[in-house]
Amino acid sequence: MKNKIQLITYVDRLGCKSIQDLNSLFKNEFKGLFGGLHILPFYYPIDGEDAGFDPIDHNLIDPRLGDWNDLKDLSEEVDIMADLIVNHVSAKSxxxxxxxxxxxxxxxxxxxxxxxxxxxxxxxxxxxxxxxxxxxxxxxxxxxxxxxxxxxxxxxxxxxxxDIDVNNEIGIKYLESILDTFEKGGVKMIRLDAAGYAIKKQGTSCFMIDETYEFISQLTEKAKAKGIEVLVEIHSYYKTQIEIAKRVDYVYDFALPVLVLDTLFNKNTSSLKKWLEVSPKNGLTVLDTHDGIGIVDVAGEDEKPGLIQNDILDKIVNQMHANSKGNSLKATGSAASNLDLYQVNCTYFDALGRDENAYLMARAIQFFVPGVPQVYYVGLFAGENDMELLEKTNVGRDINRHYFTKSEIKTHLEKPLIKKLKELMIIRNNHKAFNGDFNLIETSEDVLNIKWTNKEHWAELLIDLKAMKMETSFS
CATH class of the missing domain: 3.90.400.10 (Oligo-1,6-glucosidase; Domain 2)
Incomplete structure (x- = not known):
């Protein structure tokens, strides 16, 4: 995988009707911004009950979007990541x-x-x-x-x-057939979706048990034999994430979104700095995804402490709800048809109260911490909560799954905030320092200072949280 920013998107939510349209977007408006593309489920059908995560046919691209030849063409423009939905298929399959x-x-x-x-x-x-x-x-x-x-x-x-039996011979062949299809379609990396739930065993939690780790390891080896890298998607206690990282190519840094909010809300870098000392260095960093903002990833487990104290975490969640003027409450937990009660459904821009300065700081932190950054398509435009879509579907996560039109994209790309974000992205993609050594410089709790060095090249981020001022410098 290239050490360049990746985009996470659905095919049909960026003013595109097909994979060919998406290819055009990367050759034009998005040129130079991304080294990789995580296309959220494009299998038949894309408009099931869970936005494509309930495939009727995992080996078939929804004909409304194109076919595997179209994806192969797109893979020549940008590295493609696709979801391997390991836990289940549609009841309509x-x-x-x-x-x-x-x-x-x-x-x-x-x-x-x-x-x-x-x-x-x-x-x-x-x-x-x-x-x-x-x-x-x-x-x-x-x-x-x-x-x-x-x-x-x-x-x-x-x-x-x-749910499928991934240990059964038919289940094993089913997953292997998808890997074969991906290889032919030019997929360079897969995300194992819902892998933590794949193994069920009596007397256990049926989530990330010992046998789950073994299943992930075996499936990873099969993918790597086909030249496909593996990212595992797990929302869990942070030490579980550290353990998984030892077994696969990449894991998500799902702790980062809330740690960045903690840093900006509370003007305190201590929790973020502690995480950066132990966090896996083979991570994909995110602030937002097609799902909600994960709380379980920084919370404690049983009697074990988390990355953020419970009382502080509660205040962060309440601050998100207040910043969104209560709209995130309408999309979170039992307020809507949610699959995950341990996440807050809200765009990251709204979670920050639409504070452009804070948003740019958040992205700068994401781009400077170790890992390959992924930017969600809504976050690329500092998108706001889509209350109209939420009201229409009553699916909590749809608050952050807006359908952009071509005219909206053009307008957003000309906004000063997005222009500044694009400049930062291009530097992150091309500056040689980011392929060197990461240095977290010792400072007071209200200052964050990160520096990357690679021989004579260096890149530095300095944030003064009291003044809410940021400086980036490069050589």
Whole structure:
């Protein structure tokens, strides 16, 4: 992977109707801004219940967007990352529909996890209460088969996302077939989506257990054999992230978004500095993604302390809600159809109260800390909460999934804030210092000073939080 900023986007939310249109955008308006492109699910269909994360056919690009030849052409312009959705498929998939029709006689019967697969002798109340889940109920949905029988199918996320048995021979071949398709389509890197939930075992949390690590390691080796790098997406306790980083090519730095908010809100760099001392250096840094702003990534776990004290974390969350004028409250937790109750749904610009100076500082911190930066398409334009889309869908995360028009993109790119952001991005992509050594210079808690050095080249960031002033210098 190039040590250059990547863009995270859906194909159809940047004024584009197809992959070919997206290719044109990279050759023109976005030229020089990105070294990589994470295209959020473009499989059939892109407009399911979870914006493409519930594929009916993972090996088929939604025909409305194009085909694998179009993606191959785009891969010649920019390195492509794609999602490998390892945990589930759509309940509308051919495989699951065949199972509903034929039951145990279906060739796909063993592909899907049901209650009895994991609990052949039944489950105790303790077994069920131990399961870690992103929604406030049990991870099962009831399905009626053609013969009239009823099965409890494991559905970690929604009832339209049926979990697969990744240890079963059919499940293994299913995932391998997707890797084969990716290789032919020019995909250079994959993100293992929802990998933490992939292994279920009685008596455990069914999330990031020992067997999960082994599954991730094995799948990573298969991908690397095809020349594909692997990024693992896990929202979890920060020490879990550190452990995962030892086993894969890249992990997300999901702790950074809240740590940056803590730095800017509280004029205090201590928590951020402590994290930078121990954070994985093979991280992809983000401030915003297609999901919410993760709280679990900096919080404590059981009796173990997190990166930010609970009382301070509560104040940060409340400050986000206040800065967004309460709109984030309408999209977070039980206020909307949310899959994850441990995130705040809000654009990063609104989380900062639309403070342009603070926003540019936040991006500068992201670009200067170790890791390869990813910028979400809404964040690229310092986008605001889309309350109209939220009201239309009642899906909390849609508040940060705006559909931009071509005219909106043109207008945003001419804004002074975005011009300054673009200048910073181009420097981050091309300055030789960022391929050298990272130095966190010792300062007081209200000052952040980062310097990169590479032989005679250097790049430095200095932020005075009391004055809310930033300086960047390069040589």
């Amino acid at each position: 051919i495989q699951f529909q065949d199972y509903l029709q034929k039951g145990e006689k279906s060739e796909y019967a063993s592909l899907f996890l049901n209650y009895n697969t994991v609990f052949p002798n039944g489950a105790t109340e303790a077994d069920l209460m131990t399961i870690y889940r992103p929604r406030p109920n049990l991870p099962f949905s009831m399905f009626k088969l053609n013969d009239g029988s009823v099965k409890l199918i494991w559905t970690t996320f929604t009832s339209n996302q049926v």
